[in-house]
Amino acid sequence: MNMEMINYKDDGQFCSGHVACAGCAEALALRVIMNAVGQDAIGVVAPSCSAVILGGHPMSSVKIPFIHGTLESAAASASGVKRALVAQGKPDTTVLCLAGDGGTYDIGLQSLSSAAERNEDILYVCFDNEGYMNTGGQKSSSTPLNATTGSTPTGKSTRKKNLIEILAAHRIPYIATTSPSHLNDMAAKIKKAKTIRGTKVIIVLIPCLPGWGVADNAAVKTARLAVESGVFPLFEVEGGLTYTMTKATKTQPINDYLSLQKRYRHLNDEQIAQIQQDVDEDWQRLTTRAIEADV
Amino acid sequence: MNALSSNKDLQLLNGNHAVAMGVKLANPHFAPLYPITPQTPILEKLIALQSAGELETELLTPESEHSAMASAIAASATGVRVFTATSSQGLLLMHELLHFAAGARTPIVMFNVNRTPASPWGFWPDQIDSLSQRDTGWVQLYSENPQESLDTVIQAFRIAEAAQMPVMVNHDAFYVSHAVEPVEVPAQETVDTFLPAYKAGLHLDPELGRSLGAPIDQKSWNESRQQMAAAMATVGDLTASAGQDWGDLTGRSYGPLEQYRTDGADVVFVTMGSMCGTVREAVDGLRARGIAAGLLKIRLFRPLPQVELRKALADVPCAIVLDRNYSPGVGGVVHQELKAALFDMANAPRLHGLLAGVGGVNVSAEMIERLAVEYRDAVASPDPVWVEE
Numbered sequence: 245m246n247m248e249m250i251n252y253k254d255d256g257q258f259c260s261g262h263v264a265c266a267g268c269a270e271a272l273a274l275r276v277i278m279n280a281v282g283q284d285a286i287g288v289v290a291p292s293c294s295a296v297i298l299g300g301h302p303m304s305s306v307k308i309p310f311i312h313g314t315l316e317s318a319a320a321s322a323s324g325v326k327r328a329l330v331a332q333g334k335p336d337t338t339v340l341c342l343a344g345d346g347g348t349y350d351i352g353l354q355s356l357s358s359a360a361e362r363n364e365d366i367l368y369v370c371f372d373n374e375g376y377m378n379t380g381g382q383k384s385s386s387t388p389l390n391a392t393t394g395s396t397p398t399g400k401s402t403r404k405k406n407l408i409e410i411l412a413a414h415r416i417p418y419i420a421t422t423s424p425s426h427l428n429d430m431a432a433k434i435k436k437a438k439t440i441r442g443t444k445v446i447i448v449l450i451p452c453l454p455g456w457g458v459a460d461n462a463a464v465k466t467a468r469l470a471v472e473s474g475v476f477p478l479f480e481v482e483g484g485l486t487y488t489m490t491k492a493t494k495t496q497p498i499n500d501y502l503s504l505q506k507r508y509r510h511l512n513d514e515q516i517a518q519i520q521q522d523v524d525e526d527w528q529r530l531t532t533r534a535i536e537a538d539v
Numbered sequence: 540m541n542a543l544s545s546n547k548d549l550q551l552l553n554g555n556h557a558v559a560m561g562v563k564l565a566n567p568h569f570a571p572l573y574p575i576t577p578q579t580p581i582l583e584k585l586i587a588l589q590s591a592g593e594l595e596t597e598l599l600t601p602e603s604e605h606s607a608m609a610s611a612i613a614a615s616a617t618g619v620r621v622f623t624a625t626s627s628q629g630l631l632l633m634h635e636l637l638h639f640a641a642g643a644r645t646p647i648v649m650f651n652v653n654r655t656p657a658s659p660w661g662f663w664p665d666q667i668d669s670l671s672q673r674d675t676g677w678v679q680l681y682s683e684n685p686q687e688s689l690d691t692v693i694q695a696f697r698i699a700e701a702a703q704m705p706v707m708v709n710h711d712a713f714y715v716s717h718a719v720e721p722v723e724v725p726a727q728e729t730v731d732t733f734l735p736a737y738k739a740g741l742h743l744d745p746e747l748g749r750s751l752g753a754p755i756d757q758k759s760w761n762e763s764r765q766q767m768a769a770a771m772a773t774v775g776d777l778t779a780s781a782g783q784d785w786g787d788l789t790g791r792s793y794g795p796l797e798q799y800r801t802d803g804a805d806v807v808f809v810t811m812g813s814m815c816g817t818v819r820e821a822v823d824g825l826r827a828r829g830i831a832a833g834l835l836k837i838r839l840f841r842p843l844p845q846v847e848l849r850k851a852l853a854d855v856p857c858a859i860v861l862d863r864n865y866s867p868g869v870g871g872v873v874h875q876e877l878k879a880a881l882f883d884m885a886n887a888p889r890l891h892g893l894l895a896g897v898g899g900v901n902v903s904a905e906m907i908e909r910l911a912v913e914y915r916d917a918v919a920s921p922d923p924v925w926v927e928e
């Protein structure tokens with residue numbers, strides 16, 4: 245464990261008693277994110293695991309107020325909150341938008357694209373657990389190639405959508421990826437995003453215990469292997485053009501990552517080799533584009 | 540009973556899996572599906588059937604219900620049998636396209652699981668999601684239990700294709716969608732006897748080059764609605780004959796309405812969906828206590844069988860509508876519809892509109908018995924009344 249994390253100061257913006265699955269790294273991520281966001285913020289949450297974790301009425305596991313919005317319109321709702329704050333003369337209050345990958349890559353992409361094109365001043369955090377977990381684990385367009393889900397029982401036949409490149413094409417000021425295995429990185433990126441005006445999107449990888457078939461104690465380990473194998477690189481994109489790797493090396497073979505997850509257990513050697521090749525090629529493409537700034 | 544149904548295949552199925560089995564038997568060519576609680580088991584069952592090689596239907600899992608319905612309409616317009624399923628938020632997101640599907644005369648069959656719409660979020664049985672789509676031009680049927688859901692989804696294809704109108708079949712969240720009951724799954728040849736092979740109506744055909752849906756002038760648009768009116772006017776009879784023919788094949792017949800122990804009734808409950816099962820129990824209890832109660836179940840809500848409703852309620856002293864839905868500022872939708880249907884009728888019952896079970900709160904048979912006693916001799920208020928257990 246990272247020594248710095250042992251001294252982590254919890255501001256208490258995320259409370260105990262929430263109902264995340266025991267062992268879910270999304271609760272961990274929420275703790276770091278809510279503390280980094282602070283109290284001067286209003287949240288929007290789309291239907292997703294995070295909406296459940298935030299609490300059923302009249303309970304709330306967070307200190308800032310949230311509106312529980314609709315699945316297809318998180319970024320539009322966040323735009324509305326921001327415009328109202330501006331109208332009230334409070335343009336510095338952070339508008340935090342939480343949505344899953346289904347609510348971001350799929351049904352909410354239209355409203356997110358529109359908000360990004362308008363460069364709305366919102367901080368949009370996507371908890372990417374690569375599927376619709378709230379409805380019991382069906383595929384989304386973020387589900388990777390070959391992964392099984394309730395709606396891809398024999399494995400998904402297409403690749404994960406590259407949302408970051410889509411967002412980069414909007415030339416928004418800030419896009420980043422982060423993982424619950426790298427909590428300092430997560431806190432730093434949230435804090436950095438808070439200082440930037442315009443649309444900021446941070447994608448957080450969340451290994452889903454039942455959805456991926458990961459052991460209760462292996463969420464962080466799985467997230468770490470996702471980063472270290474290069475399947476989920478940590479990087480930033482500024483202005484849509486400037487790519488910076490925030491974890492510049494890739495050290496683990498993909499199989500170590502895949503073998504922790506039941507959603508991949510049907511894979512044969514050839515399929516694993518294909519995934520390794522895809523990861524290597526994607527890594528190559530990304531790193532040649534990026535300035536290295538390992539933290 | 541008919542020879543075809545003598546070899547009964549009785550399976551323990553929840554309401555949603557019963558729907559999926561009905562869909563499998565009706566064998567649509569295309570089904571776009573998007574997950575939503577509590578509809579998801581329909582999607583999952585159809586996908587499981589397909590991956591086991593038991594379903595030939597082309598399945599599509601798009602990014603939203605809006606796209607599910609858009610692809611359903613376009614596929615239907617291309618000349619194939621189409622099914623989809625949704626609930627609550629999903630149905631409401633489709634709203635624009637529900638008008639479109641009916642206007643385009645695409646005979647799509649959709650299953651909707653009745654669930655409370657947000658806000659606030661809830662997952663409870665309540666029929667306002669589909670009732671608020673009543674002006675879109677979709678035929679609407681409401682089912683009481685898993686068996687009826689299976690039977691009705693098959694009948695819906697026949698009704699839709701004969702009328703060239705889309706049909707929405709509804710059952711209540713959890714009470715029906717997730718309740719497991721023994722369900723008779725009919726043999727494929729039974730369904731093939733009942734449901735003719737798909738014959739496309741007007742559709743996109745490169746040989747003809749005829750387009751669909753392009754802008755038209757006011758008069759033609761007006762005519763399109765008159766044609767829909769004519770099609771809707773056939774649906775009551777189509778529903779009756781489909782329900783009758785199904786009964787001849789399976790021993791289970793259905794109609795637009797169903798009357799349970801209404802002979803000589805002093806008080807008749809009028810309701811839809813799973814509430815009917817509870818009312819049946821209450822009616823038996825009331826009859827045992829010497830109170831002449833009955834049930835009038837509305838199975839076909841759009842088009843509303845007005846003539847049959849007037850007939851069924853003529854000379855009944857008191858009718859009590861139980862609405863598991865609420866249209867803010869007006870009241871229960873069934874109550875409103877019934878008031879209109881019975882307007883100006885000399886021998887109409889005193890009509891009570893009770894908001895019972897809105898938001899999925901429990902309505903027990905004991906409560907219904909209590910309501911019968913409380914309201915059967917009371918003066919009816921034109922406004923709805925909230926009732927609680």
Ligand SMILES: Cc1ncc(C[n+]2csc(CCOP(=O)(O)OP(=O)(O)O)c2C)c(N)n1
Nearest residue numbers: 292293315344345346347376377378575628
């Ligand atoms: C219009 C609409 N359709 C369907 C749903 C049902 N629904 C709720 S959450 C969800 C998927 C959530 O997936 P994701 O955004 O990835 O979040 P996760 O649950 O995985 O955290 C769906 C389909 C809904 N709420 N609204």
Ligand code: SF4
Nearest residue numbers: 265268293377452453
């Ligand atoms: S379903 Fe998955 S992502 Fe959601 S709370 Fe549970 S473990 Fe976490």
Ligand SMILES: [Mg+2]
Nearest residue numbers: 344345373375
């Ligand atoms: Mg997800």
